[in-house]
Amino acid sequence: MNVAHYFDTMSYGSAPESDSEARQWLAAHQDGFGHFINGRFTAPSEVSFTTLEPATGEVLATLSEARQDDVDAAVKAARAAQPAWAALPGHSRAKVLYALARIIQRHARLIAVVEALDSGKPVRETRDIDIPLAIRHFYHHAGWAQLQSSEFPDHSPIGVVGQIIPWNFPFLMMAWKIAPALALGNTVVLKPAEYTPLSALLFAELTAKAGLPEGVLNIVTGNGAAGALLAVHEQVDKVAFTGSTAVGKWIRQATAGSGKSLTLELGGKSPFIVFEDADLDAAVEGVVDAIWFNQGQVCCAGSRILVQEGIAEDFHSRLRERMSRLRVGQPLDKCIDMGSLVAPVQFDRVQAMVQQAVAAGASLYQPEIEMPSGGSFYPPTLLSDADPSSAIMCEEVFGPVVVSMSFRTFDEAIAVANHTRYGLSASIWSESINQSLEVAAAVQAGIVWINTTNVMDAGVGFGGKKESGFGREGGREGCFDYLKPDAWMKAPMRKDAEALPIETSRTAEVLDRTAKLYIGGRQVRPDGNYSRAVVSPRGVSLGDVGEGNRKDIRNAVEAARKATSWARTTTHNRAQILYFLAENLSIREAEFASRIRQMTGVTMKQATAEVEASVSRLFTYGAWADKYEGAVHQPPIKGMALAVPEAQGVVGLICPPESPLLAMISLLAPQLASGNCSVIVPSESSPLSATDFYQILETSDVPAGVVNIVTGNAMELADTLSKHNDVDALWAFAGPAITHCVEENSTGNLKRIWSGFDRQIDWLDPIVGEGREYLNRATDIKNIWVPYGE
Numbered sequence: 046m047n048v049a050h051y052f053d054t055m056s057y058g059s060a061p062e063s064d065s066e067a068r069q070w071l072a073a074h075q076d077g078f079g080h081f082i083n084g085r086f087t088a089p090s091e092v093s094f095t096t097l098e099p100a101t102g103e104v105l106a107t108l109s110e111a112r113q114d115d116v117d118a119a120v121k122a123a124r125a126a127q128p129a130w131a132a133l134p135g136h137s138r139a140k141v142l143y144a145l146a147r148i149i150q151r152h153a154r155l156i157a158v159v160e161a162l163d164s165g166k167p168v169r170e171t172r173d174i175d176i177p178l179a180i181r182h183f184y185h186h187a188g189w190a191q192l193q194s195s196e197f198p199d200h201s202p203i204g205v206v207g208q209i210i211p212w213n214f215p216f217l218m219m220a221w222k223i224a225p226a227l228a229l230g231n232t233v234v235l236k237p238a239e240y241t242p243l244s245a246l247l248f249a250e251l252t253a254k255a256g257l258p259e260g261v262l263n264i265v266t267g268n269g270a271a272g273a274l275l276a277v278h279e280q281v282d283k284v285a286f287t288g289s290t291a292v293g294k295w296i297r298q299a300t301a302g303s304g305k306s307l308t309l310e311l312g313g314k315s316p317f318i319v320f321e322d323a324d325l326d327a328a329v330e331g332v333v334d335a336i337w338f339n340q341g342q343v344c345c346a347g348s349r350i351l352v353q354e355g356i357a358e359d360f361h362s363r364l365r366e367r368m369s370r371l372r373v374g375q376p377l378d379k380c381i382d383m384g385s386l387v388a389p390v391q392f393d394r395v396q397a398m399v400q401q402a403v404a405a406g407a408s409l410y411q412p413e414i415e416m417p418s419g420g421s422f423y424p425p426t427l428l429s430d431a432d433p434s435s436a437i438m439c440e441e442v443f444g445p446v447v448v449s450m451s452f453r454t455f456d457e458a459i460a461v462a463n464h465t466r467y468g469l470s471a472s473i474w475s476e477s478i479n480q481s482l483e484v485a486a487a488v489q490a491g492i493v494w495i496n497t498t499n500v501m502d503a504g505v506g507f508g509g510k511k512e513s514g515f516g517r518e519g520g521r522e523g524c525f526d527y528l529k530p531d532a533w534m535k536a537p538m539r540k541d542a543e544a545l546p547i548e549t550s551r552t553a554e555v556l557d558r559t560a561k562l563y564i565g566g567r568q569v570r571p572d573g574n575y576s577r578a579v580v581s582p583r584g585v586s587l588g589d590v591g592e593g594n595r596k597d598i599r600n601a602v603e604a605a606r607k608a609t610s611w612a613r614t615t616t617h618n619r620a621q622i623l624y625f626l627a628e629n630l631s632i633r634e635a636e637f638a639s640r641i642r643q644m645t646g647v648t649m650k651q652a653t654a655e656v657e658a659s660v661s662r663l664f665t666y667g668a669w670a671d672k673y674e675g676a677v678h679q680p681p682i683k684g685m686a687l688a689v690p691e692a693q694g695v696v697g698l699i700c701p702p703e704s705p706l707l708a709m710i711s712l713l714a715p716q717l718a719s720g721n722c723s724v725i726v727p728s729e730s731s732p733l734s735a736t737d738f739y740q741i742l743e744t745s746d747v748p749a750g751v752v753n754i755v756t757g758n759a760m761e762l763a764d765t766l767s768k769h770n771d772v773d774a775l776w777a778f779a780g781p782a783i784t785h786c787v788e789e790n791s792t793g794n795l796k797r798i799w800s801g802f803d804r805q806i807d808w809l810d811p812i813v814g815e816g817r818e819y820l821n822r823a824t825d826i827k828n829i830w831v832p833y834g835e
Contacts, residue, residue, distance in 0.1 A: 060379040062168045067158040070247065077107035078242075080115050080266060081249035083122035084259030087115070094268070096242060099165030099385040100376050100420040108242055111271035116234070119263040120280045123205045123232040126260030131202045131230035139191040142228055144255035146183035149176065149220075152251060156244055160216050161376040163243040165385035165421065166339050168377050171216075178501065179220035181681075182519075185503035186228035189524055193229060196521075200528040202230030203306055204282035207275040210245075211288045212238035212387050213342040213443075219245050221503065221518055222285050223262065229527045231283070232261050236275050239268045240387050276300060283307070283527070287344070290441075290467075290512050294792040302785025304803060308516030308526050309795070310344065310508055312441040313469030316462035317347030317498070318484065321356045323474040327496065329363045332447065333382070335472055335498040337371060337425050340383050341445040342391070344513075345470035347498055348442060350449035351458055357451040361429070368425050369412040385420045386444060392421040395444030402428050402437035407448070439465060455480070459487045466794070468510030472498040478831075485829045486689075491517075494830045502680035505828050506688065511773075512795050515825075520678065522688065522826045529802070532812045536804035541780035542702045542759070545730050549584030558588035560736035562597055562756060565604035566749025568739065572596040577757065579733055582646040590732050593757035598724065598765045601753035605695045605722035606771055608750030612692035612720030616671035623667035623717055625745040631660045633741070637734060641706060644731035658809050659710040665815050666714035673718065673820050684832030690824035692720030693797065694773035697766040699759060699787070701778045704808040705731035706738070711808055712776055713752065715819040721774075722751050724766060729759040729779075763787050770794040776801070776822070797822075 077089035090109035098105050109115070130138070149156065153176045160175060161168035189196070206226045210218040215237060226233050237245040249264050265271060269292070276284050276296050283306035286296055290311040300307065317335050319328045335347030352360050374381035386392045403409050410427040426446040431437050437448050452458045462471060462484075470492040475481045478495075485493040491509040494500060501507060506517035517523045559576045561568040571591035579587045591597075611619075630637065634656045641652035678686040698712045705728040716723045727735030735754050742752055755762060763783045767775055767790035774797040777787045784800040791798050799822045806813040 058380070059374070061375070062158060062161070062377045062379055064158050064162060064377055066155050067162060070155065070159070071106055074106060077109065078246050078266065079109050080111060080119065081246065081262075081264040082115070082119045083263065084253065086249070090115075094239060096163060096240065097388070098162055099387050100417070102420065105163060106243060108266045111236070111265040111267035111274065113274055115265050116271065116274040116278060119234045119265050120205060120275075120278050122260035122263050123234050124280055126258060127202070127204055127232040130232055130258060130261050135190045135193040138228060138230065139187045141256055142183050142187035142190055142224060145252065145257070146180050146187065148251050148255045149180050149183065149248075153180070156216060156247060158377070159247055160244045161384070163241045164212065164215060165376055165387055167381050167384045169379050169381070170339060175214060175217045178503070179217050182220040182224040182503040186224035189225070190228040197229070197524065197528055199531045201531055201534070203527055203529050204231060205280060206231045206233050206283045206285060206527070207278065207281040208233055208235045209272045209275065209284070209286045209288065210235065210237055212240040213339060213344070215241040216244040216248070218287055219248065222287075224503070225518070225523055225527050226285070227261060229524060231527055234263045234265065234275060234281070236265055236267065236272045239266070242266045273299070279303070281305065285516075285518075285526075286310070290795075293514055294795065297792050297795065298789050301788035302781060306526070306529075308518065309514035310516070310518060311512065311514035311795075313344050313346070313467045313509065313513050314349055314439065314441055314465045315345055315347050315467070315470040315472070315490070316488065317350045317472045318458055318462060318474065319350065319352040319356070319360060320475040320477070320480060321353040322476045323356075324476060324496075325356065325360055325363055328360065328474040329367050331472060331474060331496075331498045332364060333367065333371070336447040337383055337445050338499055340386055340423065342387065342443050343499065345492060345499065347472045348447055349438065350447055351452050351461055352449060353458070354451045354453050361449065364427065365410055365412070368410070368427065369414065371412065371414060371425050373414060373416055373422055373424065375417060383425065383445060385422050387421070389421050391444065392423055395423055395442055395446060398437060398440070398442050399426060399428070399446055402431055402435060402448070405432060405435055407431040407435070407437060433461070433464070441467070455484075459484065463489045466512045469513035470494070470509070482829070490827065491825065492828050492830070495832070497830060497832050500682065500830055502678070502682075502686070505678045505680050505686045505830075506826050507828075510825055514795065515797050517826055520688070521676070525821065530818055533802050533804050533806065533818075536806045536813065539701075539778070539780055539803045539805040541782045542729065546580045546582055546584055548578050548580045548586050560588065560590045560733065560756070562591045562593055563736070563739035563742070563752070563754040564597070564601045565607075565753065566743075571757075572600075579644065579731070581643055587643050588733060590736055590756040593755035593762055595765045597755050598762060598769065601724040601755050602695060602769050602771050604750040604753055605724055608722045608748055609694055611722055611748060611751045614720070619718060619720065620667045620670035622746055623663050623670060623714060626741060626747070627660045627663035627667065629741045629745050630656070630663065634660070637706060637737060640733055640737060641731075644705060644733055645703075654809065655704055655707045659707045662707065662710050662815055663714055665811075666718040669820060670718040675826065678828070682832060683834050684830065687829040687831065689827045689829060690719070690820075691827050693823065693825055694721065695771060696721045696723050696823070697772050697775040698723055698725045699763045699766070699775070699777040699779045699783060700725065700727050700735075702728050702730045706734040707808045707814075708778065709735055709738070711814050711819070712778065715823045717751070719820060719823040721823055724753045724755065724772070726755055726757070726759055726762045726766070732756045759783060760786065764790060767791050767796070768793060772796055774798070
């Protein structure tokens with residue numbers, strides 16, 4: 046062979062990375078690893094498991110299988126260390142995180158090789174992507190520790206955080222979970238994936254050299270059972286999980302009613318949309334990064350190509366040619382594009398899904414390239430002509446498999462892109478910035494890349510919508526998931542509602558006083574034609590309201606979904622309608638105050654104060670409507686990331702029994718300001734303020750369906766709302782029993798649940814009754830990456 050041959054063929058020889066130092070480290074632990082608890086390793090357990098090298102199937106190390114006692118000890122150590130760690134000045138914590146970043150830098154090559162050996166991914170990716178980004182997370186969050194007192198005033202750390210990470214990015218996932226938690230004063234118990242625990246244990250060895258106090262970080266190893274023990278542990282205040290949607294749903298159910306904060310970063314089936322004006326060669330390279338990076342074992346992989354019909358044939362021809370030049374080989378070879386899948390079980394899953402797709406009629410293309418023998422290597426795969434409702438189009442493969450289909454029009458592209466239960470990411474390829482941004486606004490995803498893909502940064506929030514989970518990791522928005530507002534924590538815990546008063550007298554009436562439901566902009570009778578009495582604390586009947594049922598909730602949700610164009614109205618218009626509501630309510634102040642006095646038994650002065658506060662609250666959110674804005678992130682690329690707060694869609698509101706008008710307005714107004722449509726279950730004991738309020742809605746230009754009101758039994762209606770898969774979020778401020786119910790039921794579509802921390806707040810107090818906390822909960826941040834230049 047000569048130089049001319051290599052220029053002609055552009056072929057590559059191997060360039061193996063030395064693994065001698067990594068093998069020496071493994072040899073030093075040939076007797077096995079224990080758990081890392083309270084600053085030291087425990088003795089290896091007799092109950093153990095092995096981690097294998099994916100590329101060869103050979104044993105790398107023996108690890109301890111965590112049992113209840115191990116998890117208890119780790120959580121106890123974290124609990125004991127947390128007060129002192131949180132009490133440190135932010136600068137002190139910043140210095141520790143800075144030291145952690147520096148020590149990773151000094152050992153970067155060792156960590157990269159251990160990661161490649163343990164996960165099967167190319168060392169070029171661990172060396173050039175995973176480890177540098179992990180370092181970036183520690184540096185970035187050292188900055189938030191330094192600035193915590195000024196940037197997050199009146200917030201405190203949550204406490205002990207249980208973190209469960211996957212096997213696809215072991216070290217990076219560990220960094221972007223540990224760094225924000227520690228920076229903001231929390232302590233951590235981490236459970237790495239059983240397939241890839243080694244880099245976390247290597248990091249644990251390094252932490253003592255960085256001055257991390259004992260107990261601040263604890264690591265237990267094991268399989269899913271160990272993760273389950275950590276997730277449900279009563280002394281864990283927050284669970285941050287990255288993994289499959291199925292396990293995320295289990296965690297949501299298992300922690301229902303526990304008061305634990307949750308961050309779930311789950312699966313995806315992300316669209317990769319190529320318009321006819323795209324740079325096709327750039328888009329083809331984008332596909333390489335979108336689906337064959339890390340062998341497609343990426344939650345935000347662009348696994349669904351949607352290509353405009355006029356260029357589909359040309360695009361697929363270029364893509365197949367590029368696939369023929371991909372190199373699959375040993376992870377430590379610095380000249381390969383793809384390594385091994387993580388384990389034989391993952392290989393079997395990928396192969397079974399591809400075979401099922403082909404049997405169902407999909408066309409298969411796999412390039413004729415050299416494949417290594419042994420290990421769990423799977424070739425780059427392109428499927429086309431698949432049925433849009435088939436499993437390969439709808440379900441996450443988590444392997445180097447992409448499925449492609451064409452579209453004709455802009456609207457069809459959006460419809461197909463959003464036709465999935467997931468909502469993690471999307472990649473858009475077009476030379477028209479106007480078209481790209483319009484698509485970015487329309488796709489249902491937490492992260493959108495324009496003319497790029499799989500770009501991430503510690504300063505830019507990461508997280509999804511729908512069944513891709515909730516919460517954000519990274520950036521300012523990610524910090525809030527590790528903090529709790531002090532003012533709310535000072536309020537007493539909410540108790541379940543007391544029994545309704547019993548009717549002892551009823552005033553003779555000539556006219557029927559049964560208030561109807563309010564659905565789709567109209568007053569309607571309840572489906573069951575039943576009503577319930579509204580009784581004052583003294584037992585006097587004040588009238589009747591409709592007894593809503595499951596069908597009424599269904600109708601209300603349908604009306605709300607039809608009205609979601611409300612989110613596309615201008616913020617100025619939403620502000621004007623909120624002001625109009627306030628104006629019309631203030632005109633009827635005396636009437637509403639009298640109604641509140643009758644229902645609740647408070648004095649006229651107190652009732653009037655509630656109405657006045659309700660008017661003020663509507664004004665507050667009218668003011669916020671055109672001022673609650675996002676941010677422009679400046680990640681270390683030639684470009685920017687736009688952090689845009691988006692309406693969540695249809696939101697259910699379960700109102701508390703107290704302050705029947707003000708509490709309802711306090712929950713409704715931020716939805717109106719944010720662009721959400723609402724289905725309200727008003728105070729069960731005092732619903733007449735809500736039924737009177739729909740007269741205000743009718744005269745204030747609120748579009749039909751934006752606000753819907755269903756009266757009745759709060760628990761039964763909350764149960765129905767929380768099971769409805771077209772409800773995107775639900776706020777339940779009606780006691781721990783209802784909170785438990787809605788959290789447990791929410792797993793159908795992983796709707797966001799907020800219970801106000803189950804605190805009995807004073808609704809008249811603006812510190813807890815209004816403001817950014819509500820707006821943050823009413824929106825999701827979508828980060829849109831926009832590179833520029835050639």
